[in-house]
Each structure stands twice: as structure tokens, then as C-alpha cells.
Amino acid sequence: MTPDSQSRPRGAESFAPAAPAYPARELEQRWQDYWRERGTFRTAAEPKRKYYVLEMFIYPSGDMHMGHARNYTIGDVIGRYRKMQGYDVLHPFGWDAFGLPAENAAIEHGSHPAKWTFESIDLCKRNLNLMGIGYDWDREINTCLPEYYRWDQWLFLRFYKRGLAYRKEALLNWCPKCRTVLANEQVIDGHCYRGTCSAAIEKRKMTQWFFRITAYAEELLRDIDSLDGWPESVRTMQRNWLGRSEGIELDFTLDRDGRKLPIFTTRPDTLWGVTFMALAPDAPLAEELLRGGEREEEGREFIRRVLLKPEVERVAEGRDKEGFFTGRHAVNPVNGEKVPVYIADFVLASYGTGMIMAVPGHDQRDFEFARKYGIPVKVVIQPAGQTLRPEALEAAWTEDGVMTDSGPFDGTVAGKGPEGRAGIERVRGWVEEQGFGRRTVNYRLKDWLISRQRYWGAPIPMIHCPACGVVPVPEEQLPVVLPSNVRDFKPAGTSVLASVKEFHETTCPACGGPAHRDPDTMDTFVNSSWYMARYTDPKNDRLPFGREAADAWLPIDEYIGGIEHATGHLIFFRFFTKVMADLGLLSHREPCRVLHTQGMVSLNGRTMSSSKNVGVWVGPFTAEYGADAARLAVLFAAPPDKGMDWTDELVTGVVRFLNRVWRLYEDRGPAAGGPPDPDRFTPAERELYIRLNQAHRKVIADTEAFQFNTAIAAQMELLNHLYTFADRESPVYHWCLDRLVYFLAPFAPHLAEELHHRLRPEAGSLFDERFPEPDARFLEFDTVTIPVQVNGKLRGRIEAPRGSDGQALRQLALADEAVRAAVGAAGVRKVIVVKDRMVNVVTGKESS
RNA sequence: GCCGAAGUGGCGGAACUGGCAAACGCAGUGGACUCAAAAUCCACCGUUCAGCGAUGGACUUGUGGGUUCGACUCCCACCUUCGGCACCA
Numbered sequence: 001m002t003p004d005s006q007s008r009p010r011g012a013e014s015f016a017p018a019a020p021a022y023p024a025r026e027l028e029q030r031w032q033d034y035w036r037e038r039g040t041f042r043t044a045a046e047p048k049r050k051y052y053v054l055e056m057f058i059y060p061s062g063d064m065h066m067g068h069a070r071n072y073t074i075g076d077v078i079g080r081y082r083k084m085q086g087y088d089v090l091h092p093f094g095w096d097a098f099g100l101p102a103e104n105a106a107i108e109h110g111s112h113p114a115k116w117t118f119e120s121i122d123l124c125k126r127n128l129n130l131m132g133i134g135y136d137w138d139r140e141i142n143t144c145l146p147e148y149y150r151w152d153q154w155l156f157l158r159f160y161k162r163g164l165a166y167r168k169e170a171l172l173n174w175c176p177k178c179r180t181v182l183a184n185e186q187v188i189d190g191h192c193y194r195g196t197c198s199a200a201i202e203k204r205k206m207t208q209w210f211f212r213i214t215a216y217a218e219e220l221l222r223d224i225d226s227l228d229g230w231p232e233s234v235r236t237m238q239r240n241w242l243g244r245s246e247g248i249e250l251d252f253t254l255d256r257d258g259r260k261l262p263i264f265t266t267r268p269d270t271l272w273g274v275t276f277m278a279l280a281p282d283a284p285l286a287e288e289l290l291r292g293g294e295r296e297e298e299g300r301e302f303i304r305r306v307l308l309k310p311e312v313e314r315v316a317e318g319r320d321k322e323g324f325f326t327g328r329h330a331v332n333p334v335n336g337e338k339v340p341v342y343i344a345d346f347v348l349a350s351y352g353t354g355m356i357m358a359v360p361g362h363d364q365r366d367f368e369f370a371r372k373y374g375i376p377v378k379v380v381i382q383p384a385g386q387t388l389r390p391e392a393l394e395a396a397w398t399e400d401g402v403m404t405d406s407g408p409f410d411g412t413v414a415g416k417g418p419e420g421r422a423g424i425e426r427v428r429g430w431v432e433e434q435g436f437g438r439r440t441v442n443y444r445l446k447d448w449l450i451s452r453q454r455y456w457g458a459p460i461p462m463i464h465c466p467a468c469g470v471v472p473v474p475e476e477q478l479p480v481v482l483p484s485n486v487r488d489f490k491p492a493g494t495s496v497l498a499s500v501k502e503f504h505e506t507t508c509p510a511c512g513g514p515a516h517r518d519p520d521t522m523d524t525f526v527n528s529s530w531y532m533a534r535y536t537d538p539k540n541d542r543l544p545f546g547r548e549a550a551d552a553w554l555p556i557d558e559y560i561g562g563i564e565h566a567t568g569h570l571i572f573f574r575f576f577t578k579v580m581a582d583l584g585l586l587s588h589r590e591p592c593r594v595l596h597t598q599g600m601v602s603l604n605g606r607t608m609s610s611s612k613n614v615g616v617w618v619g620p621f622t623a624e625y626g627a628d629a630a631r632l633a634v635l636f637a638a639p640p641d642k643g644m645d646w647t648d649e650l651v652t653g654v655v656r657f658l659n660r661v662w663r664l665y666e667d668r669g670p671a672a673g674g675p676p677d678p679d680r681f682t683p684a685e686r687e688l689y690i691r692l693n694q695a696h697r698k699v700i701a702d703t704e705a706f707q708f709n710t711a712i713a714a715q716m717e718l719l720n721h722l723y724t725f726a727d728r729e730s731p732v733y734h735w736c737l738d739r740l741v742y743f744l745a746p747f748a749p750h751l752a753e754e755l756h757h758r759l760r761p762e763a764g765s766l767f768d769e770r771f772p773e774p775d776a777r778f779l780e781f782d783t784v785t786i787p788v789q790v791n792g793k794l795r796g797r798i799e800a801p802r803g804s805d806g807q808a809l810r811q812l813a814l815a816d817e818a819v820r821a822a823v824g825a826a827g828v829r830k831v832i833v834v835k836d837r838m839v840n841v842v843t844g845k846e847s848s
Numbered sequence: 849g850c851c852g853a854a855g856u857g858g859c860g861g862a863a864c865u866g867g868c869a870a871a872c873g874c875a876g877u878g879g880a881c882u883c884a885a886a887a888u889c890c891a892c893c894g895u896u897c898a899g900c901g902a903u904g905g906a907c908u909u910g911u912g913g914g915u916u917c918g919a920c921u922c923c924c925a926c927c928u929u930c931g932g933c934a935c936c937a
Contacts, residue, residue: 018887233931236852240933247937265937278937321935346935356937365935444936566932636873637860643930649874650860657873663888701864710862713872720872723889787868792918794868832917838867842917 017625017651022662024626028750032132040765041079041134047088052553053079054532056561056569057141059096059524060120064127065615066646067601067608070634074598074708075560076133077635081703081746083134084771090553091134092535094141095121098149098524100178100194101611103456103489113456113489117144127618132627132750134767139538143527148534149458150479151544152526155576156461157472158583164212165450167470171282171307171349172449174204179490180453181208183523184446185568193568196611203282203307208451209460209520213575217242217443219589220574229594231641234566241567243444248428250437252277252330252357254289255338261285261330264352264442268427269414270359271334272406273380275370278323278344281306283354286343289326299324299343306345321346321369332357333436335407344369352442360396361388367396380405381415448572450523455489455496457521458482465508465515474509480517495519528569529576532556532591543585550586555593560640563597570595596706599643601634608646616646628748629655635708635747657712658751660719661744664737671738671759676731678778684725685732689778691721692736696774699743708747715743742772788813789840790822798839806833813839 035041055075058068072093079091095117102113102120109116121142128135141148159165173182175192177199186193187201213220221242224235247266254261261277279286281303290299302324323344330341346365347356360370360377370377377390381401388397400415403423408430414423431437451460459480461473473480483503489496498504498519508515530544537549561569577591600607608615621630632654637644681689695718702711722736738759744752745766756766763769780802786809788796796818800809810831813819819841826843833839 021887231853233852237932240851243933243936245936263937267937319935344935346937348936351936358937363937365937368935442936444933563931639861642854642861645860647860647874653860653873659888707862709860710872713862716872785868789867789918792916797868830917832867834867834918838918840867840917 016648017655019624020626020629020655020662021659024628024658024750025623027754028132028622028627031750031753032129034753035134035765035767038765040767041083041089041091041136042138043090043092043136044088047090047552049087050090050553051082051087051558052090052536052556053082053558054090054092054535054556054560056559056565057094057096057528057531058124059099059101060117060124061101062120062123062610063615064124064618065601065608065610066618066621066630066634067615068127069131069618069630070601070640070644071560071562071598072128072131072133073631073634074596074640075558076131076631076749077703077708077746078558078560079134080749080767081771083767084742084745084769086770090139090535091136092139092141092538093128093133093135093137094139094531094535095124095143096524096528096531097121097142097144098457098521098527100180100454100456101196103454106456107489112484112486114144114484117456130618130622130627131630134749139535141531141534141538143458143524143531144456146479146481147541149482149527151530151534152458152522153461153473153478153480154475154544155530155580156522156526157475157478159211159579160462160472162579162583164215164579165209166212167207167209169205169207170449171203171205172208174202174206175199176202178454181206181449181451183449183525185448185525185571186523195609208449209462209518210447210449211575213448213572214443214445216575216578217244217445218441219578220445220571223574223590227590227592227595230592231595231597234563234570234595234597237566238571241445241571245442245444247440247442248431248437249353249440250333250357250431252332252339254341255329255331261341261355262353263355263357264440265357267359267362267416267424268431268437269403269406269409269412269420269424270362270380271332271357271427271431272403272409273359273361273378274332274337274339274357275360275376275378276340276342276358276366277330277355278342278347278358278366278369279326279355280347280349281343281345282349283347285355289328289341289343293327295325295327299326303343309345321365321372323369323373325373334431334434340375342369342373350446351444361390361393362396362398364396364398367393378405448523448575450526451518451520452523453495453520455482455486455521457524458527459497459503460518460520460522462518463506463508463515464518465511465513467513468508468510468515471508471510471515477509482521495521497521525569525572529572530580532559532573533577533580533586545585547584547586551588554586555588555591557593559592559595560598561595562600566597596640598640599638601644601646603646605645625651625655626658626750628658628751632657632712632748636712637709639707639709641706657716657719658748660723661740661748661751661755664719664722665755665758668737668758670761671734673731673734675775676735681732682727682730684727685730686778687781688721688725688730688736689732689775690781691718692732692739693774693778696739696743696772697779700771700774703746712747715740715747718743739772741766742769745771784836786813786836787838788816788819789838790819791843792840793822795819795822802836804835806835809833809835809839813841 053075055071079089083089097117102117105116106113156165173187175182177197190201191198221244224238245266247264248268249262249264251260251262290296323342326341328341329338331338358366360367361379362381379388379390382404383401400417400420403409403412403414412423414420459482461480463471465471483500504516506515506517533545533550536553537545540546573591578589580586581589606614633650637650695714698714699711725733741752741755753766782802783799784802786798787794796816798812798816810833823843829844830842
């Protein structure tokens with residue numbers, strides 16, 4: 001390990017803040033045991049009022065830091081709170097246990113990925129229990145067990161039957177370090193998505209399995225509108241990711257053989273400005289066009305060279321475009337013009353048809369390319385009141401304008417701007433009428449590549465037979481168990497499982513002849529695409545889950561996890577839900593009603609991370625400060641969706657709060673009496689009682705609004721009032737202590753449970769009690785202090801009975817000395833009164 | 849470049865539907881307790897000007913405009929930060 005002053009060595013922390021002044025750890029252990037023994041967080045068999053709260057499950061990779069802890073604490077607050085409101089809560093947890101780090105660790109230590117994984121799971125589970133998270137461990141799932149992944153395989157087969165799983169050859173993202181292909185969602189800026197890897201991605205042509213997620217692109221996009229419990233940011237990110245664009249597909253005709261060259265464009269209004277065509281270098285047609293031509297060899301060499309370039313370089317900003325003239329020409333259907341056909345590296349094979357009509361006058365990329373290769377430029381959209389000359393053009397004109405040299409459309413306003421849309425629409429209609437092309441919708445989203453050439457994953461349940469081709473493993477033969485007798489996990493560019501004879505060699509289910517299994521495993525995002533449904537029926541051995549159970553609990557009422565999954569997991573699990581609904585497995589078409597994304601936790605400016613060993617660790621921290629301090633720290637620092645910085649000062653504050661609470665109850669015996677009698681209130685008691693109810697109201701409102709920081713602040717405020725309240729024998733004071741226990745419950749559950757038992761030794765768990773309602777009669781003070789402004793500036797205050805009418809407030813305000821002084825000689829022109837809130841006196845002349 | 853979110857004291861952050869900006873916490877200052885310190889408790893604590901002082905005035909929610917009796921909140925323009933997408937035809 002490199003010396004690093006920022007991160008502290010694990011297990012040897014010496015934190016600056018003082019530890020709690022009460023035996024936090026001891027008492028927390030006691031109540032954690034108590035909850036476990038009593039099954040406090042076990043799920044109801046048949047929910048009456050269901051509430052499904054779920055945190056994204058974890059990839060178990062060793063120790064757990066406060067970034068993790070924050071995620072699970074947020075879920076736990078909601079789970080405990082809803083339970084206390086009488087909901088039947090489902091709050092499960094499990095392990096996303098397949099994946100590369102386990103394999104890499106095994107390679108490094110010469111052990112087996114399973115060993116490393118199970119050790120990590122043990123550690124994580126211990127940490128979660130240390131934090132006092134109330135899970136129903138009876139529903140724990142683990143994706144690396146055959147009981148789980150057989151259903152990945154089962155679903156795969158169902159997908160296959162429906163044509164939603166298929167094999168194709170394509171140019172794929174290859175991570176040279178992980179030695180496997182990756183889905184588009186797993187490539188970030190041309191690099192591997194895994195933080196510990198981030199190697200530059202290469203392209204390889206391979207035959208692999210895909211899920212046809214594009215078949216659901218339209219529904220995935222449309223239903224985003226219905227996800228009103230999701231953050232707008234995530235909805236926008238998904239819309240961008242799906243990338244719908246409307247246009248037309250239209251055929252150019254190749255010279256000599258009259259072959260059709262289909263192109264996709266969103267700008268049919270520029271059809272008359274086409275001066276060349278361009279094909280993607282990796283488009284299948286590219287090499288074909290060269291075949292037999294004079295420039296065949298040269299062209300092949302160009303393609304080879306361009307495709308060799310790593311992805312990062314290809315997409316680098318402002319990069320010079322490269323192209324190659326094929327020697328062929330194509331005819332533009334709208335005007336019969338003959339234009340040269342190029343191969344150009346800026347054209348993507350995977351988008352649209354893999355070829356484009358190029359309009360240098362009105363597309364910046366085409367313009368740059370045309371200038372470089374001396375291709376003519378035509379201007380067919382003239383900006384209003386101007387006449388652009390092609391030879392003087394310095395950049396493409398991409399705004400709205402008037403169509404010129406455009407056959408029947410001369411004079412039409414067209415473009416992508418608000419004015420021009422109608423023009424494009426007209427051309428579109430015409431193109432269809434003339435039979436040149438058809439309306440098309442294109443998506444940026446591509447099919448989901450799920451094959452991985454790695455060992456530690458769910459085997460793909462397919463068999464390759466020399467006689468019968470690709471044959472699915474019969475359902476009754478599932479699971480296809482991942483063999484454990486593997487020596488070398490390091491893939492040499494081919495799949496690990498191909499080298500395991502006993503696994504790889506099999507017989508064909510169709511003809512009985514020798515065949516071999518598909519040697520690849522599934523992307524781990526497959527496992528996490530349906531796990532939320534498995535929790536509803538985790539032990540089912542006939543189906544992935546029963547429909548009744550799934551319908552009883554889904555959709556998730558509250559899903560909590562990191563924003564980094566916005567365009568990966570959160571799209572995949574929506575896709576799976578829709579397919580599973582179409583397979584008749586469940587009724588809902590969206591998996592999750594409300595989504596909250598949680599901000600990162602940083603330490604000294606660096607994001608906490610297990611793999612980088614940066615963090616404050618749950619084990620050592622709770623040993624010294626306890627779980628309640630950890631929980632309050634992550635909850636109080638900031639609203640959940642914002643990032644937060646972990647500091648010693650933060651710990652100081654929450655520990656001080658816990659100590660103050662503790663001390664308040666220290667000399668208290670069992671509770672005396674119930675709610676206080678308002679008829680016998682002293683003025684001070686009355687005030688305290690109102691403050692109690694106000695705090696109560698705020699705790700409820702803020703918790704439901706996901707503002708735990710202010711919910712805790714309200715409790716701190718109440719605590720401050722209690723400390724300065726003189727009469728410690730007052731029934732109102734007693735009652736406050738009684739209520740405060742409930743307020744604390746979701747946030748600092750251990751301390752709350754302890755105090756609950758102290759006040760009511762004979763009672764059961766606090767979490768089997770109902771969360772109380774505030775006393776609606778005492779939510780406001782009878783007298784309000786109302787600020788008085790003169791011309792919008794604060795000049796005085798008046799006291800008035802709550803609910804006083806405008807006339808009364810007006811009189812009081814105008815009688816106020818400071819107000820009269822401020823008004824002076826100018827005279828009152830107008831008085832605005834907002835009941836119980838504000839009086840504003842507007843004076844006659846310019847005064848002041 | 850496009851899309852989205854945000855910008856408030858020394859710091860983390862509050863502020864209902866347009867109605868007292870700065871709740872709560874940290875840090876800081878003063879006091880109590882103590883032989884002393886820590887811990888604890890109580891009080892003060894946006895900036896600036898005038899005043900010995902009590903107090904009073906002015907200013908203040910990224911910048912500049914606007915709407916309004918009144919704007920952290922709404923509108924327009926701009927700046928900055930963060931996040932996403934990006935040769936997508």
C-alpha cells in the first residue's frame with residue numbers, strides 16, 4: 001500500500017471526537033439481539049397495507065464505509081417509520097455476488113472466487129447488523145447460488161423463446177484488462193466502467209448473445225412520463241440515453257448495379273443539398289462496395305487502419321475526420337443528381353443504417369469533411385434576409401431558413417427550430433407520397449450485450465451442436481451449474497469455461513450427439529434486473545417467483561441507491577419488468593414507484609471507496625461511537641440526495657446530541673401518567689406543549705419528505721427547550737420525554753428502544769408501537785408576533801391574537817410608534833395585511 | 849455544443865404556496881462550575897457605519913435587469929460549479 005495521509009488504516013482509527021458518554025455499543029448489541037430474537041423485522045405473510053422499501057443490493061467486496069452505511073440507513077429510517085405507521089413492510093437485502101473483483105482477487109490470492117465472495121458477504125452482513133439495519137434476513141438472496149441463477153437461466157430461455165435473446169456478430173466493446181466484452185452501458189468515455197479498471201476499450205468483432213431491449217425502447221421512453229416519483233434528473237438521463245429521433249429512411253441508388261443505399265435523416269429538407277454519401281467503415285456494405293474496384297486494396301487498408309484506432313481516440317473532441325473515396329457514385333432520388341460515395345470514420349455503423357447522406361451546407365461534420373476532401377458545398381436553406389454563398393461559407397448553416405434550389409419546396413421555411421419544423425414535416429409527407437422513403441424512428445439505445453468471457457457468473461444455458469446448431473438447454477435440466485473445479489480463472493481472450501472439459505463438452509438435447517456448452521457467462525446486470533421480484537418469493541423452487549407474491553408486493557414503494565445506475569441498472573430492471581409482465585409473470589409494467597438517489601460521501605475531498613481504501617469504516621467506527629452516532633451523522637449532514645463530507649465536527653455534534661438525550665432520561669424511572677391535562681397548564685407548560693406538537697408535526701412532515709436532516713434538527717430544538725425548562729416534575733415535561741422516544745425511533749433506534757424500555761419496563765418493542773399523531777388542538781400559539789413593514793422594509797412588530805382580522809391588524813400596526821416614525825409626513829396610501837403573517841404599510845409620496 | 853441540477857454567514861445547512869433570511873449543528877466569544885483543565889450548563893454570534901454604551905442606520909441569498917406593496921422563492925440575460933449526453937445524421 002502506498003503511504004497516504006488521507007485515508008486511515010482500517011481497524012486502527014483514532015478519531016478526534018469524544019465517544020458517547022453512555023455505553024452505546026453495549027446497549028446497541030442488546031437491542032440488535034432483541035430484534036433478531038423476536039423477529040421484529042420479519043415480513044408479514046399476506047400484506048394488508050404493503051410497503052416495499054429497498055436499497056440497491058451490494059456487490060460484496062470487503063469492508064463497508066459510511067457511503068454504504070448512508071444508503072442503508074436511509075432505507076432503514078423509512079422502513080422503521082412505515083412499520084410504526086402500521087404498514088406491512090418488506091425490507092429485504094441480498095448480495096449481487098457474481099462479478100469480476102471476486103475473480104481478480106482469487107487470481108491474486110490463488111484461491112477460489114466463491115471463498116472470497118462468501119468471506120466478503122460475512123463481513124458486509126456483520127457491518128449491516130452493526131448499523132442496526134432492520135432487514136428481514138429470511139428473505140436474503142445471493143445471486144451466485146444455483147438456487148438464484150437457475151432463474152437467470154430460466155428467464156434467458158423464456159427471452160429466447162420470444163426472440164428477445166439472440167446471437168449476432170458485431171463489433172463489440174472489448175476491455176483488454178478485464179478480458180471480456182462489455183455492454184454500451186458499461187463503457188464510459190471510451191473506458192471500462194469499473195473504477196478499478198478503467199482501461200481503454202477496444203473494438204472486436206465477435207458473435208455474442210444480446211437481449212433485444214430495443215424492442216421495448218418506445219415503451220421505456222413513453223413510461224418515463226408516468227414515473228412521477230422519480231427524480232427529474234434520472235428521467236432526463238434515461239430519455240437522453242434512449243435517444244429517440246424522428247426522421248425518414250430513404251434510398252439512394254448505387255451506380256452500375258442499381259443497389260439501394262438506405263440512409264436515415266432527420267433533415268429531409270436538406271435533401272437537395274446532398275453532395276456526397278458516406279458509409280461507416282465497419283458497415284458491412286463498406287467492403288462490398290470496394291470489391292472488384294481499382295482501389296480495393298487501398299480501401300481495405302484504410303478501413304483496417306481506422307478500425308484499429310481505440311474508441312477513445314475515435315471520439316476525441318475536434319478530431320480531424322478521415323475518409324476514403326470508394327470510386328462509386330449514387331443517385332439522389334429527389335433530383336437525380338449523382339454524388340460520390342465515401343467511407344468516413346465519423347459515420348457510426350451502429351446508428352441508423354450505418355450510412356448517411358451528407359449535406360455540407362447544413363451539417364457541420366459534413367462541412368468539415370467536404371472542405372478537407374474538396375467536395376462541393378451547396379446552400380439550400382438560406383437564412384432570412386441573407387444569401388449565403390457556398391464558397392464563402394465558414395461553417396454549415398444549421399438554423400432555420402428558406403429552402404432554395406429545392407424543387408417543389410422553394411420558398412418553404414424549414415429547419416429544426418420552432419419555425420422550420422412544419423417545413424420538415426411537409427417534406428416528409430412528400431417523400432412518402434413520392435415513394436422515395438418512409439417515416440422512421442431511430443433510437444440511440446442499442447441491444448444489450450450480455451455475454452461475458454469470464455468465469456464468475458451465471459452460465460448461458462445454450463448448447464452448440466455441430467448438427468443442430470444452437471439448442472437451448474431444456475428447462476428441466478436447469479440449473480446449468482457453474483463448475484467449481486477451475487484452476488485458472490484468467491481468460492486468455494477466450495472464455496474461461498471453454499477450458500473446463502467436463503463443463504464444456506456435453507451432448508445435444510436435440511440429437512444426442514456430442515456438442516458443447518456456450519462457454520460464456522451472463523453480464524451481472526442480468527442478475528440485478530429481476531432481484532426485486534425474487535425478494536417477494538425468495539424460496540420458490542418452481543418459478544423465479546410466484547405471480548401472487550410479486551403482485552402483492554410490487555412495485556417497490558421506495559427504492560434507494562446511487563445515481564451512477566441511472567442509465568444502467570435502472571433501465572435494465574425496467575426492461576425486465578416489462579418483459580416479465582409480457583411473460584405473464586407479474587402484472588406491473590414498472591418496477592418502482594418512488595426512487596431516491598443518494599449522494600456520495602467524501603472524506604477530505606475524496607469519495608469514499610472500498611477499492612481505494614478511502615473511508616471511515618463501519619466496524620471500527622461503531623465500536624467506538626456506536627451505530628446511532630453513525631446513523632445520525634450521515635442523516636444530519638445534508639439532505640439524502642446531496643453529497644456530504646464526513647468530518648470529525650459532524651461526529652462531535654451528533655454525539656453531543658445523543659449524550660444530551662441520554663442525560664435527560666438518566667434519572668427517570670418508569671413513565672408517570674399519560675397525556676397532560678390542558679386545563680391545568682401553567683403558561684410555561686402551555687408553551688412547551690405547543691413546541692412539542694410543533695416538533696412532532698415537523699418530524700412527520702420532514703421524514704415523509706425525505707428531509708431527515710431537518711427532522712433531526714426539530715428534535716434538537718425540542719431538546720434545547722427541554723433543557724431550559726425549569727419544572728422537571730411537570731406532567732408536560734414528562735410527556736415530552738415520552739414523545740421524544742418515538743421521534744428518535746427511526747433515526748437512533750437503539751437509544752430509542754432503550755429509553756422506551758426504561759419508561760415502560762413491561763412493554764414490547766418500540767417498533768411494534770404506532771407512531772403517534774400530534775395533538776391538533778395545540779399546534780399553534782394563541783398570540784402571534786407580526787412584522788410590520790413600511791414600503792417593504794421591516795420597521796416594527798406587533799403582537800396580536802392569532803386569527804385577528806385585517807382591520808384590527810391595520811390599526812395595531814398604524815399605532816406602533818416605530819411604524820409611525822417611519823411613515824412620517826408621507827402619509828399612508830395603502831396597507832397590505834396578510835393574516836397572522838405580515839403587515840406592509842405603503843406611504844404616499846417618495847419618502848425615506 | 850445540448851440537457852439537467854445547483855450557487856445563502858467562517859463551515860455543513862434551514863426558510864410553508866411570494867410574506868420577519870440565516871432554523872439546527874460545527875467553529876468562535878463571554879460567563880457559570882472547577883485549585884486548574886476537560887466535560888457540562890447558560891448566553892452571544894451575517895457584514896458594515898455611528899456611538900463609551902444602551903441603541904440606531906445602511907447593506908446582504910452568484911451578477912445585472914424586471915414583475916410585485918413585498919422576491920432566496922417568479923420572469924429575462926449573464927457568470928460559476930457539479931452531473932449526464934455528445935461526430936446519433
